[in-house]
Amino acid sequence: MMNSPFDATAALRAMTSTTSGGLSSPIRDAAFEAVRTLVGAAMPKGPDAVVAAVGEVQAYAEGLWASVRATPAFALGTKPAGCAKGCGWCCHQRVGATVTEVFHVANSLRRRPDGAPLIDRLKAWNSGRPCVFLIDNACAIYDVRPMKCRGVYQVDVRWCMSTFAKQDAPLFGPPPSPEFQQQPKDVFDGAVFGLAHPLHMAGRDCPGVDFVPALKTVIDRPDAARAWWRGETVFPAEARLHDWFPPVKRGKSPKAKSRGR
Template sequence: MSDSSFRNPRGKGKKRNDWQDHETVNFKKDRVESDLEQLAHECRELTVDYLSRESFSATLCEVVGEALDIFSSRCSGYHFDPEPACRKGCYYCCCEQVDVTQAEAAYIGFKLLSSYTESEIKDIMKEVDRTTVEVGNGRTAAVAKTPCVFLKNNICGIYEARPLACRGRNSFDEIDCKLNFKGDGYYDSIQSHQIPMDIAESIQEGLLRGTKNLGLEAGLLDLRTAVKIMLHIGVAECVDAWLQGDFFFGKSRSL
């Protein structure tokens, strides 16, 4: 690949030339592209179908749960050669910004409340405040190369609920990731499969289209910022307001 600068493949609209495509056994480019569009469409329908019947946070969590199952089942339809080296406990990629949809943020917010103690939540609040910076217009973003606030003893504390972007990211070799993410910034060759990243993005796209079609604010936000907003304002307060047509991410301006 000609471009040597590292770019986060989890961010929407960012190039990812250096996460090199690799041929998979049943890779057929045109078919994959139409499958991805179909997938985004299915996830849009799923979102609209559920939320137009019952616009509650519990229903929203069901939508996201199904979307995460769809990710696993779509990926299992591919044979990846080599198998990605990714595993629970491997964390080198957990120092980059992760973009989430409002629906995923809400899902993670509720998981956080149900699986962390009060004192752990206070620690997370301190950590999000420490590792986010103002980027203008009252908005914040993750400080570069700082570990994700959910990383504890090198393990993701919300592994079962982790965002689609984290699921899509993959690598052939953990050592490449170690050199890239922990290194001095000169090493940038991480070989990975494109398909899981595309599947994750298409599902996110479907969630965004669905919520937008319902007249809700739809966009991507840095995970840490979303957590910061939810923990400072209240998870249920943020999510309920958003489901009623208010700004979810816009609330960061009042922090």
């Protein structure tokens, strides 16, 4: 789920412009603009508000996707996805997320009635696939799953099965098959970049991270978001995804050259 058409250079161009003109899809533009506005409004209130805004962002992005899905143009012009509960092949890959998504999921797990066994599963996780939250071929954190999980809608389940059943399947998944639904990918990719944009523009470090190991790092640290807000290093270097967003250089504009792959 690391297959955004943006590389680090394109991400930097989007994040250092005053508009999302570097984005190529009106749907992605809409998600990007709305989400960065939501996060920007939360920032003066501090880290707790920024993390809480992730829930608002999820609701907005899901609403936008629902409105797109309901249009005659989509219904009549798009092949139906083969995705359904019980088909967990796409969960046989690692997932990228923004740090604020990780904090939001950690907060949710600590609060939810069924959180304790899920936290125990997470703590016992060491490496590998499928996702630690795939239980009985269903996502146990479906309501708060990362944006990258939300945008994957493949048309042919057989392609997913043949791809992810392989032992040598790419760690973060292959490029989408030729037949996938572009519109949900646009919605949730736009939301991902909108989550990070105002933080980067303010000089705050908001990298993409490897979701499960990053979540494991902070699950026992309710203070992690506030420590991150103070500029402390919260996530280990190996959990950072340097090809997502340009790293912030303290005291300098985010226009600094990216070290992305």
